[in-house]
Amino acid sequence: MTFPSRVPEPYGQNGSANLADILERVLDKGLVIAGDIRINLLDIELLTIKLRLIVASVDKAKEMGIDWWETDPALSSHARRDELSRENAELRARLAELDDGRPRREPEPAVERGRAREESS
Amino acid sequence: MTGLRYVYAVCRPFDAPLQSQITGVGGAPPRLLRHHDLIAVVSEVPERDFAEQPLRAHLEDLDWLTETAHAHQNVIDALTVVTTPLPLRLGTVFHDDSGVRVMLEAREEGFLRTLDRLSGRVEWGVKVYAEPETEEQPPREPAKVTSGRDYLRQRRRSRQAHEEMWEKADRFARRLHETLSAAAEDTRLHAPQNSALSGAPGRNVLNAAYLVPRRNSEEFVELVDRTKNEEPGLRVELTGPWAAYSFSGEEPGDRESDGMSGENS
Numbered sequence: 001m002t003f004p005s006r007v008p009e010p011y012g013q014n015g016s017a018n019l020a021d022i023l024e025r026v027l028d029k030g031l032v033i034a035g036d037i038r039i040n041l042l043d044i045e046l047l048t049i050k051l052r053l054i055v056a057s058v059d060k061a062k063e064m065g066i067d068w069w070e071t072d073p074a075l076s077s078h079a080r081r082d083e084l085s086r087e088n089a090e091l092r093a094r095l096a097e098l099d100d101g102r103p104r105r106e107p108e109p110a111v112e113r114g115r116a117r118e119e120s121s
Numbered sequence: 122m123t124g125l126r127y128v129y130a131v132c133r134p135f136d137a138p139l140q141s142q143i144t145g146v147g148g149a150p151p152r153l154l155r156h157h158d159l160i161a162v163v164s165e166v167p168e169r170d171f172a173e174q175p176l177r178a179h180l181e182d183l184d185w186l187t188e189t190a191h192a193h194q195n196v197i198d199a200l201t202v203v204t205t206p207l208p209l210r211l212g213t214v215f216h217d218d219s220g221v222r223v224m225l226e227a228r229e230e231g232f233l234r235t236l237d238r239l240s241g242r243v244e245w246g247v248k249v250y251a252e253p254e255t256e257e258q259p260p261r262e263p264a265k266v267t268s269g270r271d272y273l274r275q276r277r278r279s280r281q282a283h284e285e286m287w288e289k290a291d292r293f294a295r296r297l298h299e300t301l302s303a304a305a306e307d308t309r310l311h312a313p314q315n316s317a318l319s320g321a322p323g324r325n326v327l328n329a330a331y332l333v334p335r336r337n338s339e340e341f342v343e344l345v346d347r348t349k350n351e352e353p354g355l356r357v358e359l360t361g362p363w364a365a366y367s368f369s370g371e372e373p374g375d376r377e378s379d380g381m382s383g384e385n386s
Contacts, residue, residue, distance in 0.1 A: 023187070030208045030211070031235075036220050037173050037216075098268055098269045
């Protein structure tokens with residue numbers, strides 16, 4: 001039986017789904033039965049991590065290499081910390097750049113100082 | 122004989138023939154293995170690919186995984202046309218037919234119950250994306266930023282707009298989910314798909330599955346359609362009809378009588 005295709009291109013064709021949707025279902029949903037070949041997909045950590053994020057684009061995932069998930073803040077607290085410190089570093093760099101060329105009273109511009117300055121002026 | 126048995130699905134016996142051209146995982150055509158009032162849909166797969174070690178290795182190979190997932194899903198799709206299959210997860214493999222029969226025997230009651238519950242139903246997937254135009258505020262404009270103060274102010278404004286957008290997306294997703302739940306027999310909320318990797322623009326804020334009787338499917342699709350342009354900046358995406366993947370686990374009440382079902386998440 002067929003249903004009229006109402007799914008906007010390019011997200012589906014004739015009501016069918018993209019790769020991410022297929023992988024999500026056949027790997028992450030569906031009934032788990034222990035077969036003779038004992039592979040519990042949940043034991044393959046890398047795979048389950050991939051599953052959670054997967055994918056929409058396998059090519060993209062490949063481009064990003066096998067450790068791409070380590071940099072995803074949603075998954076890794078380490079990555080979250082990294083993101084924060086990156087943001088801080090970015091702010092500091094930006095401030096330093098903006099303040100460059102002006103008489104600098106403070107030896108090390110920090111984010112907190114930047115905020116305080118904003119409030120006091 | 123070195124072939125293993127790959128199992129796609131369990132279903133009730135059915136009369137209509139499967140599409141003749143369908144090939145399964147590894148290229149062999151699927152066939153029906155009957156045991157009492159159940160059928161396992163199986164195909165022969167080579168040991169060199171599906172024994173434990175090679176299978177484990179293959180699962181880390183995205184090309185292989187993609188191909189195998191498509192083959193698996195093609196068989197499930199073909200089954201969905203003629204019956205209501207209980208779809209198994211990718212990579213369910215037995216040594217031989219008798220292993221499959223033993224499994225069917227052991228879980229017969231649970232299978233029959235689940236198949237009764239799903240009979241005549243299909244699954245629809247609905248996702249909501251927040252579109253990138255509203256998600257990404259125009260970045261710092263170097264020309265206008267003259268001081269660190271301006272820069273911080275801009276960041277704050279951008280963050281506020283960002284939060285408002287999320288609240289809007291959240292409200293919309295909740296309302297949509299409520300509406301669709303009322304039109305469905307059962308629902309599952311899945312983790313949003315990651316948009317950093319996704320070719321799809323925007324950020325996935327709702328990823329839900331709805332169990333809908335086949336005969337009500339057209340109405341369900343129309344219901345989803347009507348919401349599509351309701352809210353600017355939010356995109357609604359519908360997939361299906363799927364076999365009831367997201368609803369194939371046994372109901373919590375069923376588990377007590379079947380100790381083997383505990384492994385299903």
